[in-house]
Amino acid sequence: MQVISPSALAELQAHPLANLFPMIPDVETGGEFDELVQSVALNGVAQPIILHDGMILDGRNRRAAALAAFEKHGVETPVRARDWSSLPKAERCASPLDYVLVNNLSRRHLTASQRAIVAANVVTWERGMNQHSARGGERGDQDGSRGEPGASPTGKQARGEPGTSPAGTSKNGSAHVQPQPETVREVATRFSISERALHAAKRIRERGVEELDQAIRDGRVTVRAGAELLKLDDRAIRDALLKPEREIVAEAKAIRTRNMAYSREKRIEMAKRVAAKGTVTAGAMPSSAFPIVYADPPWQNEVWGEETGHDKSPENHYPTMPLADICALCVGDRSPATKDALLFLWRTGNRSVHGVEVARAWGFEPVAELVWDKVDIGPGKWVRDRHEVLMICRRGNALPLWENAPDSVYREKKGPHSVKPVHFAQLISDGWPGVPKIELFGRRDFLKPGDPRLDPANAWTLWGFEADSPDASRAAPPAAPAGPPAGRPANNHCWPAASSAAKRKAKVPATKAKRRTGRAK
Template sequence: MRQLEPHPLANIFPLLDGDAYAEFLADVRENGIREPAVLYQEKILDGRNRYRAAQEAEVVCPTRDYVGSDPLGYVISLNLHRRHLDESQRAMVAARLANMPVGNFSKSANLPDSGVSQPRAASLLNVAERSLRSAKAVLDEGAPELVAAVDQGHLAVSVAARATKLAGDDQREIAGRAQAGENNVARKVVKQKARAKREADLATKQRALPQRKFGVIYADPEWEFETWSPEGMDRAAGNHYPTSPLDEIKARDVPSISADDSILFLCATPPMLPPALEVMGAWGFDYVSNAVWIKDRTGTGYWFRFRHEHLLVGVRGNVPCPAPGEQWDSVIEQPRGEHSEKPEAVCELIEAYFPNLPKIELNRRGHARAGWSAWGNEAEALA
């Protein structure tokens, strides 16, 4: 007996799969096929699931010819009424339908030679054009597993569209999570991997710049702090290393080494918060957040004996913030080192957030950290 093929119009809808198909197959084995498959142009217009189930169950699938002048409307009407498809699934149908080549269909198909436009396809399936465009991206760029996850109603088409920008293995991981019912995890993985790709792409762009530019600037300026009495001079910063007036620090040409899309991590003690924000602005960065370093020993202070310092965060241009679930705690608990020496945990935080961006530490004490450049009175010169 001749094998029948599905008609292209029928293929705009996904086949049954998983438990739904298993239940249908079991019914066919027990009761046979109740409704004939409908043929159009000698292909299956309606009844693909019946036909394949009949073959597996080794029972006869009766057929009849389509009678009418609108096979597309017939297919859409039957499937939308027969199956409960969510908006993402309908968007995938609309994307398959949009601009489908129909030159080999007869004029009785009631279709324009150029095919169905995207607006018309979206209207027929009752979805937004934006959803249709997302579905088209999934069909054009998605791994088969990702396409199937949306077709089967396991993954939203908007999430899948973002996943198409990722590598094939990442797409398959996301599809697997969705298929396993871990939809929230799948969404989170998309955000995390998309953010990692943005950071890596930005790093590639910055490393290719003709002049030395950095995507991460980590600075601990030599703040000049005025004491209220001579008794405080023995604990002042200027007694331990050379300090600079605020205007000199603000005038430092940090913008010339900062990439268009870059981030500044700026250290400041509580009394120096206002000057630190001035410096951030003068260097071309906008304040966005901060963390605190909690020390194991108490220091000095007028209003309080300080046991913490601030790590201010400023951005310039478009820099990706950490993906959900990858943010560090805003409190960094590390012991104090030498005067003004900052804990390496801050560098570890920065490396976790931006593993690929070129990094420089200003006012570094000692040798530059592996993978970083360093500048300052007590650091190796900038290479």
């Protein structure tokens, strides 16, 4: 324990981890800081300042109040200080970062938006420290900017708060903190905020407009309003922040209203395009030709409200189909599947009943499910969605199952709207090499080099409105006047259609083959 004089106290810098949290409001913006100054002038500083690497890890407000008490009231208050490493193990926490979080979250009255922007800074800090460590510490960090928590100094230096050293470095430039990274969900839980708020705060942080970041830290702007302001250019954001708080909120709402109107215009334009084409068709459906069917129907979603419910609707991306039309698509002789076949059918989490209804309408019985965990949580009505389901269905003496049953859950971040991970097409290709397969509602434009559906050896055929053209706005092809001969796929609007010779050469495993013990249940 040491006692620091006011002159020595003024020379101390704040540790970057301490600057993750905003200072308390000063006398000009609320009076909370002035109350602390009065208390220090009368009673002194009760709690010692905690140092780490010669910088203030905890106690910036106490330091600023002690300096203000000396300047305004002439009261010279000695301040005790001790190093973080000298604290008892129970008080020290797992790391300096953990110590800062535990102490500030337990005693500070921060709004949800302030907690969100701090949480975003924590995520940025941990990511920067991971990258710093992976590159070998000091290499590549000569500018000192990587991993910086990002507390803007506005309003702090006016109270005698000196600048900070680059994040991730001590005064001599060496790395001093390497906290264990936490997931977005763990950070959100720790800060008692939603993952949505944390993602919005991360976008604000990544945009790099310091005035917006600081306005949220100071409690003048919410994260939600800040996320709307991101739709403006940087100069317009700064101009908006010069206005009174009420006008900032009004401008954010106006931006959201304009975006909703634009989204509504897009939906109306899509409806006009579909109506102009008549019934959207992708050509004649191949008949009784494929032992494996892989389908991702364009489900028509219900929405909560007309003004905002369509904001992320599939109709903004492609024409959808009512449930009755999906059920009727592959009924009876119109089915592309052989009488002994497997169906892999995608459905969303809220369509368990509809998925079964479609499978049975197509002549299949559901037997198992694969779950795609999309990592990032999305919107939802009853619950917030984070997964989709690939139903495994069969009819007749279907093909033998996988030799080694796959895990029922696969985790991968979602990409473009409605595009499913290649992992599932690869599972099907590996499980039944050379067996003819058809993907209904296939989208050629999203297939990348290395996709198993591009390899002729895997015998994939794509059928759908976007199967043979990346441009969904093209004129719809006319339906064939009559279906193809039984047992042969129609080439019209399929991509790529396997030749008849290739079909005959494809060896379908015997349906009476001995079942392996590792098959899917």
